[in-house]
Amino acid sequence: MTLLGDLSPEVFLHDYWQKKPLVVRGACPELIGLLEPDDLKELACTEGVEARLIEEHGQTPWQLSHGPFTTKRLNRLPDKSWTLLVQAVDHYLPALQEVLGRFTFLPAWRIDDVMVSLAAPQGSVGPHFDRYDVFLIQGEGTRLWQVGPAVDDSHPRLPHPQLRLLSDMPVEFEATLHPGDLLYLPPGWAHYGIAQDTCLTYSIGFRAPPLLRVLDRLVDVTLATGMDPLYTDVERSRVTHPGRLDDADVARLRRQILALLDDEYRWHTVLGELLSEPKYDDYEPQGVSVDLASLQAWLQSGLHLLRDPASRLLYSDEQGLIRCYVNGELCTSIASEVFKLLADHVSLGAEQLRDLSDTELQGVMLALHHGWYLPPLALE
Numbered sequence: 001m002t003l004l005g006d007l008s009p010e011v012f013l014h015d016y017w018q019k020k021p022l023v024v025r026g027a028c029p030e031l032i033g034l035l036e037p038d039d040l041k042e043l044a045c046t047e048g049v050e051a052r053l054i055e056e057h058g059q060t061p062w063q064l065s066h067g068p069f070t071t072k073r074l075n076r077l078p079d080k081s082w083t084l085l086v087q088a089v090d091h092y093l094p095a096l097q098e099v100l101g102r103f104t105f106l107p108a109w110r111i112d113d114v115m116v117s118l119a120a121p122q123g124s125v126g127p128h129f130d131r132y133d134v135f136l137i138q139g140e141g142t143r144l145w146q147v148g149p150a151v152d153d154s155h156p157r158l159p160h161p162q163l164r165l166l167s168d169m170p171v172e173f174e175a176t177l178h179p180g181d182l183l184y185l186p187p188g189w190a191h192y193g194i195a196q197d198t199c200l201t202y203s204i205g206f207r208a209p210p211l212l213r214v215l216d217r218l219v220d221v222t223l224a225t226g227m228d229p230l231y232t233d234v235e236r237s238r239v240t241h242p243g244r245l246d247d248a249d250v251a252r253l254r255r256q257i258l259a260l261l262d263d264e265y266r267w268h269t270v271l272g273e274l275l276s277e278p279k280y281d282d283y284e285p286q287g288v289s290v291d292l293a294s295l296q297a298w299l300q301s302g303l304h305l306l307r308d309p310a311s312r313l314l315y316s317d318e319q320g321l322i323r324c325y326v327n328g329e330l331c332t333s334i335a336s337e338v339f340k341l342l343a344d345h346v347s348l349g350a351e352q353l354r355d356l357s358d359t360e361l362q363g364v365m366l367a368l369h370h371g372w373y374l375p376p377l378a379l380e
């Protein structure tokens with residue numbers, strides 16, 4: 001595994017993950033040449049694809065525009081100093097699943113998407129920091145990265161209506177990335193990447209559930225249970241100041257509320273549903289119906305089924321009790337052993353499905369029927 005260079009996933013997680021940046025040379029050679037600049041432009045012109053354009057010297061400094069763009073607009077861009085960014089390219093380019101397969105030392109639910117940027121020489125999105133971990137991999141061209149320490153919202157910013165750009169870029173180190181090289185950045189680290197020539201840069205972006213969103217969902221689900229317990233104080237001692245809100249009462253009430261929220265089953269279902277929600281609300285998987293004979297024939301001829309990259313499958317194992325979630329919903333229609341296979345892999349071939357009975361293969365057919373998995377893809 002070259003992704004982390006000489007580091008094992010264990011050492012990376014212990015020493016770098018969420019702690020400090022890492023540069024790995026030649027980490028991901030398979031990204032080189034995977035996309036051409038024109039492929040990215042075409043995606044940026046497609047309805048439903050999330051795309052942005054940043055022109056450093058536009059009508060205003062660091063002018064931001066949103067896609068979909070017209071080919072004419074993109075072809076009229078100057079020779080320098082712009083960046084076109086396309087989100088969730090992994091949803092459109094199945095070959096990226098293989099690259100994401102290099103990140104299986106982290107839970108799949110932590111991965112947000114693969115954003116790809118196309119930059120003209122001197123192009124940049126400006127000095128900034130992100131709230132999330134990101135692995136930036138150079139696909140084409142050379143990019144100079146300035147990396148500063150972790151900063152926060154108190155760091156001075158340029159006046160800009162939409163972008164949160166740093167007005168001075170604190171530089172701790174510089175690294176020039178060539179095709180295949182990787183820069184890992186933990187949340188908050190200032191960075192400023194300047195294309196030295198035409199660049200394609202892949203950002204494997206991670207996500208972290210906002211804690212208040214989890215709390216909000218947990219409270220909602222708790223309220224919806226219909227239970228309505230009252231505060232109790234069986235072990236009360238006498239008070240001397242009846243007008244005072246006692247520390248003991250505050251502590252007791254706090255304990256009782258936290259106990260109300262601390263329900264193992266509810267935590268699992270709330271997190272299972274929340275973390276398996278698809279990236280885009282309007283995502284509608286397109287299923288195909290296949291019969292058992294066709295499925296078996298595909299597998300026998302060495303074909304692979306590929307997970308729809310936009311579908312999120314997740315399961316929890318609460319002391320042997322498996323619960324399965326797909327795209328934000330509890331799924332009870334697929335046997336848990338089959339579901340685990342579907343969720344742990346991004347591509348399934350005869351090798352993974354060899355030991356499944358015909359009844360279990362029905363679960364795979366259901367995944368195809370719902371569009372969570374896609375019909376065969378011949379992998380060389």
Ligand code: SIN
Pocket residue numbers: 083116117119124125130134136191193201202203
């Ligand atoms: C880029 O690809 O130009 C921007 C990536 C980033 O800074 O997060």
Ligand code: CO
Pocket residue numbers: 128129130191
């Ligand atoms: Co960034």
